Amino acid sequence: MRTSTINAITTFTAAQRFLRYVQVDTQSDPLSPTCPSTGKQKNLGKVLVEELAAMGVTDATIDDQGYVYATIPSNSPKEVPVICFCSHMDTSPDCSGTNVKPIVHRDYQGKDITLPDDPLIVIKPAEHPDLQNQLGNDIITASGTTLLGADDKAGVAEIMAAAQLLMDYPEIKHGTIKILFTPDEEIGRGVDRVDLDKLGADYAYTIDGETAGSIEDETFSADGVTVTIHGISVHPGFAKNKLQSAIKIAADIINSLPADRLSPESTSDREGFIHPVSIKGSVEQAIIEFIVRDFTDDKLSAHEAELERIVKSVVARYAGCSYHFSVHEQYRNMKQVLDKHPQVIAIGLEAIRRAGMQPIQRSIRGGTDGSRLSFMGLPCPNIFAGGHAFHGKQEWVSVQDMEKAVRTILHIATLWEEQV
Numbered sequence: 459m460r461t462s463t464i465n466a467i468t469t470f471t472a473a474q475r476f477l478r479y480v481q482v483d484t485q486s487d488p489l490s491p492t493c494p495s496t497g498k499q500k501n502l503g504k505v506l507v508e509e510l511a512a513m514g515v516t517d518a519t520i521d522d523q524g525y526v527y528a529t530i531p532s533n534s535p536k537e538v539p540v541i542c543f544c545s546h547m548d549t550s551p552d553c554s555g556t557n558v559k560p561i562v563h564r565d566y567q568g569k570d571i572t573l574p575d576d577p578l579i580v581i582k583p584a585e586h587p588d589l590q591n592q593l594g595n596d597i598i599t600a601s602g603t604t605l606l607g608a609d610d611k612a613g614v615a616e617i618m619a620a621a622q623l624l625m626d627y628p629e630i631k632h633g634t635i636k637i638l639f640t641p642d643e644e645i646g647r648g649v650d651r652v653d654l655d656k657l658g659a660d661y662a663y664t665i666d667g668e669t670a671g672s673i674e675d676e677t678f679s680a681d682g683v684t685v686t687i688h689g690i691s692v693h694p695g696f697a698k699n700k701l702q703s704a705i706k707i708a709a710d711i712i713n714s715l716p717a718d719r720l721s722p723e724s725t726s727d728r729e730g731f732i733h734p735v736s737i738k739g740s741v742e743q744a745i746i747e748f749i750v751r752d753f754t755d756d757k758l759s760a761h762e763a764e765l766e767r768i769v770k771s772v773v774a775r776y777a778g779c780s781y782h783f784s785v786h787e788q789y790r791n792m793k794q795v796l797d798k799h800p801q802v803i804a805i806g807l808e809a810i811r812r813a814g815m816q817p818i819q820r821s822i823r824g825g826t827d828g829s830r831l832s833f834m835g836l837p838c839p840n841i842f843a844g845g846h847a848f849h850g851k852q853e854w855v856s857v858q859d860m861e862k863a864v865r866t867i868l869h870i871a872t873l874w875e876e877q878v
Contacts, residue, residue, distance in 0.1 A: 460629075460630060460631060460872045460876070461812050461869070461872075463627065463629055463630060464630060464812070464813075464865055464868045464869060464872070465812070465813070465814065465865065467623060467627075467865070470619055470860075470861045470864055471615075471618070471619045471622055472612075472615045472616050472618070472619035472857075472860040472861060472863070472864050473562075473596075473598070473615070473857040473860055473861075475509075475614075475615040475618050475619060476560075476598070476608075476611055476612055476614075476615035476855070476860065477560050477562075477598070478505075479502060479505070479607070479611040479614060479615055480558045480560050480600075480606060480607040480608075480611050481558055481559075481560070482498075482501050482502040482505065483498050483501075483549075483555050483556045483557075483558070484496070484498060484499045484501070484502050484547050484548045484549055484555065484607075484611075484641075485498075485548065485549050485550070485551055485554070485555040485556070486499065486548035486549070486550075486551060486641065486642045486643075486644050486645045486647075487551060487645070488551060488645040488646075493523045493524065493641070493642065493647065493650065493651050494523060494524035494548070494641035494642055495548075495641070495642050495645060495647070496548075499524050499547055499548050499641045499642070500520060500524050500641075502547045502611075502614075503520040503524055503525075503526045503547060503639060503641075504520055506518075506520075506526050506547075506614070506618065506639055507519060507520050507526060507528075509618060510528045510618070510621065510637070513621060513622050513625045514625050515528050515529065515530060515621065515625070515637075517529050518637075521653075523641070523651040524547075524640075524641035524642075525638065525639070525640055525641065525651065525652055525653070526547075526637070526638070526639035527636070527637070527638060527653075527656060527657060528621070528636070528637040529634060529635070529636055529637070530621060530624050530625065530632075530634070530635040530636075530637070531634060532632065532633045532634045532635075533628055533631060533632060534631045534632060534633055534875045534878075536633070536875060536878045537633075537878065538632070538633025538634070538874055538875045538878050539633060539660040539661055539874055539878075540633060540634045540635075540636060540658055540659045540660045540661075541632075541633065541634075541635055541636065541659060541660070541661055541662065541663070541870065541871060541874050542635075542636040542637070542638055542657060542659035542661070542662035542663070542836070542838075543617045543620070543635065543636075543637055543638070543662070543663055543665060543867055543870075544617075544637075544638040544639070544640065544662055544663070544664045544665070544827055544828070544831070544838070545610045545611075545613030545614045545616075545617055545639055545640075545664065545665050545666055545843070546610045546613075546614075546639070546640045546641070546642075546643030546644070546648050546666065546827060547610075547611070547614060547639050547640065547641055548641050548642055548643060548644050548645075548648075549605060549607045549609065549611070549644065550605065550609065550644045550848070550849040551644065551645065552605075552849040552850070553604065553605040553849055553850050553851060554603065554604045554605065555604055555605055555607060556604065557603075557604065558600055558601075558604045558605070558606065558607055559575070559600060559601035559603075559604075560598055560599070560600060560601075560606065561573075561574070561598065561599050561600070561601055562596055562597070562598050562857070563596065563597040563598070563599065564596050565594055565595075565596065566589070566592050566593060566594065566595055566596065566597045567593065567594075568583060568589070568590070568593055569583075570582045570583070571597065571599060571854075573599060573600065573601055573602030573851065574601055574602060575601040575602035575603045576601075576602030576603055576851070577602075579602040579851045579852060581599065581847070581852045581854060586846060586847060586852070586854070588668075588669055588846055589854075591670075592856050592858075592859075595856045595857065595858045595859075596856065596857040596858065597854055597855075597856055597857075598854060598855050598856075598857065599852075599853070599854045600851060600853065602851060603851070604851065605848075605849060605850060605851060605853050606845075606853035606854065606855065607853070608843065608844070608845025608846070608848070608853050608854070608855040609644075609666070609843075609845050609848040609849065609853070610643070610665070610666045610843060610845075612665075612843040612844055612845045612855050612860055612863075613664070613665035613666050613843040613863075614639060615860065616665055616843060616844075616860055616863040616864050616867060617637060617639075617665055617867065619860075619864045620864045620867040620868055620871075621635075621637060623864070623868060624868070624871065630868060630871070630872060631872060631875050631876075632871040632872055632874070632875050633871075633874055633875050633878075635871055636657055636658065636659045636662075638652070638657055638659075638662070640652065640827055643666075643826070643827050646788055646789075646825075648827040648830070649827050649830045649831055649834065652831075652834075654834060654835065654836060657836075659836060660836075661799070661802050661836070661837050661838070661874075662828065662831055662836050662837070662838040663802075663806065663828075663838060663839060663840070663841050663867075663870060664826045664827050664828040664831075664838055664839075664840045664841065665840075665841050665842075665843050665863060665867065666826050666827070666828075666840055666841075666843055667822075667840045667841055667842035667843055668842060668843075668844070668845060668846055668848075669818060669842055669844075669846075670815060670842055670844055670856070670859040670862050670863070671810050671815035671816060671817055671818050671842060671862075672817075672818040672819075672820060672841075672842040673803065673806045673807060673810060673817055673818070673819055673820075673839055673840070673841055673842070674819075674820055674821065674822045674826075674839060674840040675792070675793055675796045675803050675819065675821075675839045675840075676753065676791055676792065676793040676796075676820075676821035676822065677789070677791055677792050677793075677821070677822045677824065677825045677826065677828075677829045677840075678730070678751040678752060678753060678789075678791065678822070678823060678824060678825055679751070679752060679753065679754065679755050679758050679789070679790045679791045680749065680750070680751050680758075680787075680788040680789050680790075680825055680829075681749070681750045681758060681762065681785050681786065681787055681788055682747065682748065682749055682750070682785070682786050682788055683732075683747075683748040683749075683750055683762060683765060683783070683784065683785050683786075684745060684746075684747055684748075684782075684783075684784045684786070685708075685711065685745070685746045685748065685765075685769055685781060685782070685783055685784075686743065686744075686745050686781060686782040686784070687704040687707045687708055687711075687739070687743065687744045687745070687746070687773065687779065687780075687781050688704065688742070688743055688779060688780045688781065688782075689701075689702045689703050689704030689705075689706075689707060689741055689742055689743065689744070689776070689779055690702040690742070690778050690779065691740070691741045691742040701741065702776045702777070702778060702779050703741045704739055704740065704741060704742060704743050704744035704779070705739055705740070705741060705744050707744065707772060707773060707776055707779060708737055708739065708744040708746050710772050710775075711746065711768060711769055711772045711773075712734050712737070712746065714768050714771070714772055715732060715734070715765075715768065720732050720761065720764070721733065726823075728753055728821070729752075730750070730751050730752025730753065730757055730758065730761055731750075731751055731752075731761075732748055732750050732761050732764070732765050733748060733749050733750075733751070734746055734747070734748050735747050735748065735749055748765065749788075750762055750765065751823075753791055753821065754791070755790070755791075762785055766783050769781055769783060788825070789825045789829040789830050789833075790829065790833055791829070792826075792828055792829045792832040792833070792837075792838065792839070793821075794832075794833075795832035795833060795837055796832060796837055796839055798837075799837040801877075802837050802838075802839060803819070803839055805870055805873045805874060805877070806839055806841060806866075806870060807819065808869070808873055809866050809867075809869035809870040809873055810841075810866055810869075812865075812869040812873075813862055813865040813866045813869055814862070814865075815862060815866075822840065826838075826840045828840050841863065841866060841867075841870075842859070842862075842863060842866075843855075843860070843863055844856055844859030844860050844862070844863055
């Protein structure tokens with residue numbers, strides 16, 4: 459009965475909400491020390507709180523750090539685990555999120571999509587194979603000068619649409635549902651300041667994945683590495699046999715990295731990588747920031763050891779120079795936690811089936827808020843939101859896939875109630 463009720467729903471608000479949300483600039487800033495890293499992220503948070511209150515959600519709040527919390531009370535007589543649905547409000551600093559102009563391409567028929575504000579930006583089915591599954595659907599893109607923001611405002615819109623339906627359809631039985639919207643996920647700080655006691659959830663699902671039907675129970679394990687190179691600065695007019703430029707040493711280190719393996723450009727599937735993401739400095743000192751990724755902690759450590767061997771070997775060629783090698787943990791593979799809570803994944807898989815899809819269980823070559831939440835004591839796999847080509851101007855999402863995500867959220871809520 460509950461399955462048929464949910465699948466019979468034909469009025470969804472996810473797309474309409476999404477079209478509004480993407481027009482609020484929420485780009486995060488990795489160079490900012492504040493939380494949230496940009497105050498404008500709170501602008502969307504305040505909108506969400508107002509909309510939740512309008513639905514009848516009485517405790518929706520946004521705190522000083524930009525986190526949005528809300529509760530949909532249980533309508534079941536059973537004692538049901540408290541389930542949280544989580545998405546992040548910020549967009550990537552990799553591409554502008556200012557003045558996003560969303561466009562709905564109705565009844566997509568399989569052709570290239572040329573974006574009007576920059577005709578050089580073309581979304582081609584040959585490069586985006588998931589478009590082949592979208593014939594007859596409605597595709598949302600940006601106009602060509604910005605990213606769209608489907609990562610992760612699609613997830614935000616889907617949770618909001620599901621919340622509205624849970625409030626409107628009391629026949630959909632569920633336990634207590636918690637809603638969490640986070641800032642700064644794109645810069646690795648999404649759950650730095652989350653108050654898990656205030657949230658009060660037993661299990662969670664991030665709605666931040668890609669292809670419809672996918673559920674991700676495994677992420678990379680991730681570290682950051684900072685290499686600081688100390689050169690020797692001498693006036694360039696008198697530098698012969700004396701000056702040792704830290705900038706040139708840094709360039710030599712980067713040039714010494716393997717080209718045919720251990721780089722994002724040469725790896726896929728379960729292969730890890732070492733990736734320099736920034737370099738800055740002067741003749742006297744240069745700093746290279748790396749990210750290191752793999753699915754096991756042992757391989758992660760091996761990559762870091764190889765990187766340090768390269769650094770040591772290069773610096774040894776420059777007399778009188780030295781380096782400092784610092785590793786800091788970013789997140790760990792959430793599968794280490796989720797394997798201890800198989801019901802969380804089992805319910806996610808069944809919810810996807812009930813929403814009319816064949817589940818795709820897979821790993822992420824990246825991380826989500828769920829990675830860190832899982833290790834903080836809140837087991838949290840990742841469910842699809844339907845967006846594609848994240849962090850760039852070719853980003854797109856299907857309206858119909860967003861509606862499937864909403865149904866999946868509703869089925870997750872009811873399945874936890876059924877199985878008590």
